[in-house]
Amino acid sequence: MEPAYSQSLAQSFGCSLGSLPFTYLGLPLSLCKPKVADFWPLVSRCEQRLANTLIFLSQAGRVQLTNAVFSALPAYYMCTFMLHKTMIKQIDKFRKHCLWRGADLNAKSPPKATWHMVCLPKSEGGLGVINLTTQIEALLLKILHKFFNRLDIPWVNLIV
16 A cells, blocks of 8 residues: 555544554554563563562462462463463463462472462362463364354454
């Protein structure tokens, strides 16, 4: 498209011209697969939450915080992208710190159970902490379900 025509369209709609890559609603958008560095704002938010909230919580409170905050923060990203394994490891590291070490990030106390066991449902003897890998797969399969069943959703209609 010609630059003059693009500029006149942008002025008539009251918007500005831009180029890729950019961030839209907190998500990195580009023509290629996002890199690990594009997800560091998510990791830094997890790190900030960890440092500010754990001082006065009991073990049960830390389990709730792990599920409610540290599992929910990446959910917005996971609904759109398959997170890199590096990001999942880093977020799980913060979740483990939250659960076992509390406010002291430098504590060297060993975990009281393996992470696999912690992620089991309570009915199976675990703590019910959400497994991020399974959650990512479920969220992306939900998108595929909407697409392949051609549900009446604007983005599905646009692609079809």
